[in-house]
Amino acid sequence: MPPALHDSKTINLALQGGGAHGAFTWGVLDRLLEEERLEIEGISGTSAGAMNAAMLKTGLLDSGRDGARARLDRFWGSIREDAAASVNPLADWLKMFSSEAGMLADAVQSQRHFLQDTFLRTFSPYEWNPFDINPLRDLLGELIDFEAVCTDCAPHLFICATNVRSGKIRIFDDADMSTDAILASACLPFLFRAVEIDGEAYWDGGYMGNPALFPLFSRTRARDIVIVVVNPIERAELPRTARDILNRVNEISFNSSLLRELRAINLVQRLLADGHLPAGHMEEVLIHTVRDDATMTELGVATKLSPTPELLDHLKARGRDAADAFLREHWGKLGKESSVDLQAMFG
Numbered sequence: 001m002p003p004a005l006h007d008s009k010t011i012n013l014a015l016q017g018g019g020a021h022g023a024f025t026w027g028v029l030d031r032l033l034e035e036e037r038l039e040i041e042g043i044s045g046t047s048a049g050a051m052n053a054a055m056l057k058t059g060l061l062d063s064g065r066d067g068a069r070a071r072l073d074r075f076w077g078s079i080r081e082d083a084a085a086s087v088n089p090l091a092d093w094l095k096m097f098s099s100e101a102g103m104l105a106d107a108v109q110s111q112r113h114f115l116q117d118t119f120l121r122t123f124s125p126y127e128w129n130p131f132d133i134n135p136l137r138d139l140l141g142e143l144i145d146f147e148a149v150c151t152d153c154a155p156h157l158f159i160c161a162t163n164v165r166s167g168k169i170r171i172f173d174d175a176d177m178s179t180d181a182i183l184a185s186a187c188l189p190f191l192f193r194a195v196e197i198d199g200e201a202y203w204d205g206g207y208m209g210n211p212a213l214f215p216l217f218s219r220t221r222a223r224d225i226v227i228v229v230v231n232p233i234e235r236a237e238l239p240r241t242a243r244d245i246l247n248r249v250n251e252i253s254f255n256s257s258l259l260r261e262l263r264a265i266n267l268v269q270r271l272l273a274d275g276h277l278p279a280g281h282m283e284e285v286l287i288h289t290v291r292d293d294a295t296m297t298e299l300g301v302a303t304k305l306s307p308t309p310e311l312l313d314h315l316k317a318r319g320r321d322a323a324d325a326f327l328r329e330h331w332g333k334l335g336k337e338s339s340v341d342l343q344a345m346f347g
Contacts, residue, residue, distance in 0.1 A: 008037040009334040011224040011288075012216040013056075013155075017047025017186065017206045018230035018254070019304030021296065023312040025052045025228045026076050027319020028290050033065045035327065042220040044158040044212050046205040049228070050185040051075065051136075054144050054177070057157050061148040071143060076312060078139055083307045125193050132193045136186070140179045149177050158215040160205030161185045164194050169208035171215050191305075206254045213261045217285045224334050226326075228319075229291035231255050243300060250301040262287065266342035287340045288330060292322045 015025050029052060032038060040060075045053030055075045059068030125132075149157060152174050159172040161184040172181035184195035184202035194201035205212070216225050231251045239248045265285060272283040295318045303311055330339040 008039060009224070009331070010039040010041050010222045011226050011334060012042040012220055012222045013040055013044070013053070014211045014213055014216065014225055014227040015043065015045040015049030015052050016210050016228060016230040016254075016258070017045075017049045017204070019048055020079075020307035020311060021230045021299065021304055021315060022048025022052055023076055023079075023307070023315035024230055024292070024296070024319040024322075025049060026072050026312075027316035027321075028228050028323040029056055029072060029319075030069055030316065031320040031323035031327075033069050036065070040155040041222040042154070042156045042158065042216045044160065044209075044216050045185070046160045046209060046211045047186040049211055049230070050159045050182050050205070051140070053157055053159065054140070054149060054182055057155050058143070058145045058149050060155065061151070061153070062145060075139070075143055076316070078143075079307050080309045080312050082135070083309055083312070125189075125191060129193065134183060134192055137179060137183060140182055144179070144182075146177060146179070150174055156220060158212065158219075159185050160209035160212045161187070161195075161202040162205055162207045164189075164201040164203050167208070169205070169212060170200075170202060171209075171212060173215070173219075207257070209257050209261075210254050211258070213258070213265070217265075223284045224286045224288060226288045226290060227258070229289050229293075230296065232293045232296045233259070233291075234293065235297055247301045262340075262342060263346050266346050270343070286333075286335070286338045287342060288326070288333070288338065289340055290319075290322050290326045292318050 013029075015022075018024075025048070032040075040056075043053040043056060045051070052072065052075075055071045056068050059071030062071070157174055157177060159177065159181050161170045161172065161181065162168075163170050170184075172178075172185075178197075180195050180197050183192075184197060185205040187193075187195050187203050189203050194203055196202075210231070211227070213225060213227075216222075231254045233251075233255055235248060235251075239245045265287065268277065269283055269285070271277045272279065295315075299311075326339075333339045
């Protein structure tokens with residue numbers, strides 16, 4: 001427990017997408033929900049972050065904090081069960097014998113990811129998935145109470161998707177939330193056909209907002225935005241292998257929109273501080289992150305599409321640890337100052 005939790009705090013959450021790596025956010029939310037003095041006014045989510053956000057809101061409105069934790073557990077538990085039934089048996093069999101066999105098993109796993117990637121870059125989902133089957137559709141319909149989610153009450157929900165034709169960002173909020181909106185936010189174009197809503201086609205929101213911050217500081221009163229970072233922002237070592245280069249390109253691509261927004265916030269706050277702009281709400285925005293780059297840099301982009309039970313359990317535990325560390329170290333800064341030094345980040 002963090003020390004001296006005397007006053008309640010109200011925050012906004014910004015949840016990144018990252019496929020199976022979203023289980024890290026599951027762990028973060030599980031820990032934050034234990035803090036009764038912590039209130040959530042708004043949630044912005046993309047892709048897996050959108051699913052976590054929807055589970056969080058529907059659970060909170062249904063039966064409070066325990067309900068939200070239970071709803072998140074049911075969602076990721078279903079992902080875990082489905083993954084357990086499709087674990088690579090050859091890799092598991094090889095790992096039973098020796099460390100060298102374990103290395104061979106990893107090689108088999110890497111080869112499987114290579115073949116999968118080659119297949120997805122050769123054939124589009126319009127060819128190999130003509131009936132547009134998405135296993136998440138039924139799961140979302142089962143676990144999300146959209147009558148509750150669509151209500152205009154806290155926590156307010158903002159889900160990001162990318163308009164395929166215009167390339168512009170689309171924010172779905174409380175009023176127009178739906179299964180299709182969440183699936184659109186998580187629609188990787190190599191895996192799924194574009195999701196059509198009101199005559200417009202949408203892809204994964206990560207291309208334009210991962211997650212989008214502007215709805216939080218423009219449509220809520222909470223000063224603090226706590227960003228749950230799934231994609232490592234920095235890497236110390238230069239990538240040299242093809243796999244490492246692919247990993248880093250993926251991370252940079254899916255962090256680019258977030259970094260642009262943070263840079264814009266930093267610029268506006270500097271202009272406000274120097275008196276070049278009249279006082280406004282932006283100067284009150286406080287930025288925080290919950291992250292574990294050491295853990296996330298050990299994972300490759302391929303694991304985002306491989307939600308093995310071991311990976312999901314590991315990431316949930318690391319997410320809880322990261323959230324616990326954040327609460328212990330930065331509770332006193334909430335409502336007062338940013339725990340992220342934007343000037344140093346963009347200096």
